[in-house]
Amino acid sequence: MRAAFYISDGTAITSEVFGHALLSLFPMEFEHHTISFVETIEKAEEAKAKINAAKKRTGEEPLVFHTFVNPEIRRIIDSCDAVIYNFLEHFVSPVQKVLGVEAKPKAHRTHSIHENSYDYRIDAVNYALANDDGSNVTNYADADVILVGVSRSGKTPSSLYLALQYGVKAANYPFTDDDMDDLKLPDFLKPYKKKIFGLTIDAERLIDIRDNRMANSRYSSARQCRMELREVEKLYKKEKIPFINTTKFSVEEITAKILSEMGLQRYKY
């Protein structure tokens, strides 16, 4: 299997995202290796040794994705027995021309702290944890969005991802078996209806997830799962609550859809 390396003087997240996106276009498998914080000549030489070892082991030239600006480190990486892609470089001069401004590359700038985004995100994580799973129904005035859904439909991971990735404050509230006799929007949610976003999931998937947590229980029974999902979906439609089925979506997709449908601002920028 051919090796791919994502390397950087910072987190290497940009190299990873770009390299993965590019390689996902090809119907084949790769060995993925990330080497972050390559900030010294010594670390660059270590990275080179790993890359060259991968060439020997696999018999094929590794693909190396990097964004180094330091000329000494670049020279070492360029001298590897590999195919090297410095994927930002190609775009710098055309963008420079358009902007009429000279690029000023700095080391690991992209995923470091800037513009107070850190505080937003930590605040949002604390908010999500304090308002997880209906644990507090008095803070909804501060929410950017309130996710609702049955147990195990994806509310908690989505709330946390919204907080960590985008600094968006997401509360989440579960509809439980007790609510199901006559499912309505609880009174404490009504003033915040415009912030509510619903999650649902395929019954088969829900049964599976719940069975992993509590095998052979009423909670995980097909009958109970189907009933709960039928009721919440009926409620979403009646109350015109926007919602998505999370079954086939990653947490990145679920949260991107929530941001898009709710017109939410991303505080991360």
Add this chain to the structure above:
Amino acid sequence: MRAAFYISDGTAITSEVFGHALLSLFPMEFEHHTISFVETIEKAEEAKAKINAAKKRTGEEPLVFHTFVNPEIRRIIDSCDAVIYNFLEHFVSPVQKVLGVEAKPKAHRTHSIHENSYDYRIDAVNYALANDDGSNVTNYADADVILVGVSRSGKTPSSLYLALQYGVKAANYPFTDDDMDDLKLPDFLKPYKKKIFGLTIDAERLIDIRDNRMANSRYSSARQCRMELREVEKLYKKEKIPFINTTKFSVEEITAKILSEMGLQRYKY
């Protein structure tokens, strides 16, 4: 201020990461706009209208970063009154040549569910929540890493980010005032010493964060914060626990350093 648009038929995360990395090289400010799930001609026309409106409003051609493969959607985006960067395209044919394999672009492939990575990550989130803040000290055999540190040094956001982004199971354990008289590694942590990673933080920053939570308390006093930090750092050194000071680092950087120093595998791939 010039507008930048990140658009895609999926989450637009790849476009955002690439565009941000590129624009961060230029010492100027941009208006950032993300348009995700542009999957139809109609949505492409809507995106075009927004892009052209930004041109009118700002008087400057917006920069548009996209990865569309659908030719009809591309034609619409290409016809915008803007500078268009299809940043994957440039690399497809050289990579194709190296691999000797034809690219098979599929719509929104990058950040969707694949290779069972979803389950890993949700399991890891559940693990991080169940083992947050020392709430359970009997599950450490299952941990990939155990973060330790004083209250508010960044343990919880780091644990959650490791889970959501990489599928890594991170427990975290706080050293509190009660531990400080004679700070030692607790007995239940000793068998897992190789999994322990320490966080610390500048005293001034810690005082500030704690004061926001509990103003004028012993917990947030300069004396207490300094003492706790002195003690944990002494412990890290004595026990040879690897650690970092989180003050100047983003959660992306903290977790990338943890993965790198602990040699942890990223389950996301």
